[in-house]
Structures are given as structure tokens and as C-alpha cells.
Amino acid sequence: MASDKEISCEFKIYCVQGTMETKGEVSDTSLGFFFESPNRTTYGRLVAEDTVPRQLQAINVDSLCIRLSDFYTEAVEHIVPGVSALIKSDTHLGYLSAGLGASTTISANDFRRFTEGASHNPIILAALYTQSFDALTSAIQSGFINLERLLCDFYRKLCTDPQHLPSSEILIDHFGPNDTIERHGEYASELMSVLSSIYIQMASILDYLAKIDHELSSPKEEFSTFCRMKSRRITFETGGYKEPFYENTIFSQEKLVNEIMSIRNLVIHNAMIDSRPRYYVRFSEGEVAERYMLFPDLNEHGRLASIKDRELFYSNNDKINLRLPDLVIDFEEGCISLIKKFIEHLRERYRHNEEADKPSHA
Numbered sequence: 001m002a003s004d005k006e007i008s009c010e011f012k013i014y015c016v017q018g019t020m021e022t023k024g025e026v027s028d029t030s031l032g033f034f035f036e037s038p039n040r041t042t043y044g045r046l047v048a049e050d051t052v053p054r055q056l057q058a059i060n061v062d063s064l065c066i067r068l069s070d071f072y073t074e075a076v077e078h079i080v081p082g083v084s085a086l087i088k089s090d091t092h093l094g095y096l097s098a099g100l101g102a103s104t105t106i107s108a109n110d111f112r113r114f115t116e117g118a119s120h121n122p123i124i125l126a127a128l129y130t131q132s133f134d135a136l137t138s139a140i141q142s143g144f145i146n147l148e149r150l151l152c153d154f155y156r157k158l159c160t161d162p163q164h165l166p167s168s169e170i171l172i173d174h175f176g177p178n179d180t181i182e183r184h185g186e187y188a189s190e191l192m193s194v195l196s197s198i199y200i201q202m203a204s205i206l207d208y209l210a211k212i213d214h215e216l217s218s219p220k221e222e223f224s225t226f227c228r229m230k231s232r233r234i235t236f237e238t239g240g241y242k243e244p245f246y247e248n249t250i251f252s253q254e255k256l257v258n259e260i261m262s263i264r265n266l267v268i269h270n271a272m273i274d275s276r277p278r279y280y281v282r283f284s285e286g287e288v289a290e291r292y293m294l295f296p297d298l299n300e301h302g303r304l305a306s307i308k309d310r311e312l313f314y315s316n317n318d319k320i321n322l323r324l325p326d327l328v329i330d331f332e333e334g335c336i337s338l339i340k341k342f343i344e345h346l347r348e349r350y351r352h353n354e355e356a357d358k359p360s361h362a
């Protein structure tokens with residue numbers, strides 16, 4: 001396995017738009033398609049030759065999720081005045097976020113007693129619900145950061161695998177200067193694990209977006225008791241998203257989301273994308289010309305091509321590393337379009353509430 005020193009060396013990334021220099025890990029937001037180390041060891045082609053560098057979107061999602069949470073809090077403020085002030089103050093700060101993460105060490109029993117004591121305080125109850133909504137947007141923020149780290153980790157592992165060839169490797173035909181080898185073992189398992197995690201992370205983000213969609217389409221307007229979120233049992237697969245509201249968002253990209261959910265379900269139920277983790281290294285004139293991992297065949301709807309219980313067919317020579325950056329960025333951009341629509345929906349609701357609050361001059 002490559003050492004930390006090897007992984008952290010300086011890489012020269014050749015992109016369609018020219019040559020860039022980057023130091024440290026392979027984590028530049030414009031993923032190139034050739035990697036070369038300072039000692040001129042070629043790592044081979046990793047993404048498609050005509051790939052145009054595109055920007056990853058975690059930083060944009062972060063700011064949008066903050067705006068979404070702020071607009072939601074403002075909307076609740078119109079129902080229960082005083083919520084915003086309570087959230088911004090230090091009063092009950094630990095209890096408002098209890099049970100949502102490690103930021104507070106309040107126990108479940110202490111939290112139960114707090115909510116029972118607040119049963120007739122709509123401001124506290126509304127603040128608790130608002131904080132639960134904020135946890136949904138925070139999960140999306142964290143999910144995007146993790147997704148991009150996984151993407152970079154996938155390519156870093158693909159281009160910094162061990163240079164020696166263990167005896168367990170399978171040689172395709174008789175190994176020569178222009179042959180391809182199939183690599184198994186621990187390193188292949190790690191690479192497959194990272195790829196699986198990328199799809200699981202995207203599926204989780206879809207679930208959180210579906211929960212937010214449910215909260216906004218059927219908003220809670222009464223806060224007399226502490227209760228579960230309305231979206232608690234909602235997942236992406238439980239809803240239908242055919243309305244015009246979802247056009248040009250991730251929810252309307254049927255083929256893409258079908259691929260994500262198909263692979264997520266495959267990994268959850270079968271543990272891996274392939275029956276045995278493997279990737280390939282192709283040589284040309286004795287030098288590494290290409291490294292790639294094959295992906296199962298998909299049908300025209302983006303789902304796994306299957307016959308009965310057989311669903312791991314590899315006839316299309318689909319090298320997932322050639323299209324993974326564009327797939328992730330298409331996903332991110334579709335999510336951003338949806339979050340922007342959520343914000344606009346709340347903004348319109350906020351404006352409507354403001355108009356309703358104005359005194360009549362009739």
C-alpha cells in the first residue's frame with residue numbers, strides 16, 4: 001500500500017484547459033485526467049479525455065443551507081413570535097440541540113423532563129422544532145463535504161496504488177509491455193469501499209432533501225406539544241416528484257437518481273458493487289497507460305440491468321472513473337437547484353405572511 005509520503009507528494013495535474021500545479025493530496029476542485037509524480041512515474045489516464053474541469057459545489061451548498069435555515073426560522077417566527085430571539089440567546093441553548101449530536105451531553109431523561117416542563121410554552125416548542133429542521137440542513141452540508149472528500153480519495157487511491165505486482169494478481173493473456181492486469185486484494189477492497197460510500201452518501205443527501213421537501217410542502221403551524229418531525233419516516237423512495245416544482249432539479253433527473261439508488265440498494269443488501277473487488281491497470285510500451293474500475297451495466301432508466309436474480313453484468317465496459325466527476329457534479333448542481341427552489345418557496349411564504357400582517361385600509 002502506498003505510504004503517506006507517497007500520497008502527499010506533489011502531483012502535476014493535466015487538464016483540458018492547460019497544466020496546473022498542486023501540492024499535497026489530490027484534492028483540487030478541478031479534477032484532471034492525468035496524474036504524474038515528480039519522479040516521472042506515470043499513473044495513467046483516470047477520467048475521460050474530453051472531460052472539462054468543473055467546480056465542485058460544497059462551498060455553495062453550505063451558504064445555501066444557511067439561508068434555507070434562516071428563512072425557515074423567519075417563517076416560524078411569524079407563527080410564534082420570539083422564536084428567533086430564543087434561538088439566538090443562551091437560554092436553554094444546550095436543551096434546544098440535545099439529541100441532535102455531540103455538541104451537548106444532556107441525557108435523554110433530562111431532555112424528556114425539559115420538554116415536559118415546556119409543554120405549555122409554544123416559543124420553546126417551536127424553537128425545538130426549528131432546531132430539528134436545522135439539523136436536516138446541517139446534514140446536507142456535511143454530506144456534501146464528505147462526498148467531495150470521498151471523490152478525491154477515490155482518485156488518490158486509484159493513482160497511488162502499490163507499484164509492485166503481488167503474486168495474486170491475474171494477468172490477462174501473457175503479461176507483456178502492452179497487457180492489462182486485474183488487481184485484487186486489500187487495496188482493491190479499499191477502492192471499492194470508497195466508491196460504494198460515494199453512492200451511499202449521495203443517496204443519503206437525497207433522503208434529507210426529501211425530508212425537507214415534506215416539511216415545506218406540509219408545514220407545521222401549531223406548536224402546543226413537543227412532537228416528532230412530520231418527515232421522520234420520509235425517504236426519497238417514499239415520495240413521487242412529478243410536479244412542475246421539481247423541474248430542472250435533482251428530483252427530475254430520473255436516470256441519475258435511479259443509478260444512485262440502485263447502487264445504494266445493491267451495496268446495502270449485497271455489501272459490494274462487484275462479486276469480488278477488483279480494478280485494472282493497462283500498460284503501453286511497459287508504462288502504465290490507464291487505471292480503471294468497471295461498473296455494472298445499467299438499463300435505459302439508469303437501473304441495474306438484471307435477469308431474475310442476476311444483476312452484475314459487465315458488457316458495456318463502463319469505466320466508472322471516466323465519468324464519476326461529472327456524475328457527482330451533475331448531482332450537486334441538481335441539488336443546488338432544488339435548494340434554491342426551497343428558499344424561494346419560503347421567501348414567497350414569508351412575503352405572504354408579511355402581507356397578511358399588514359392592517360387593512362378599507
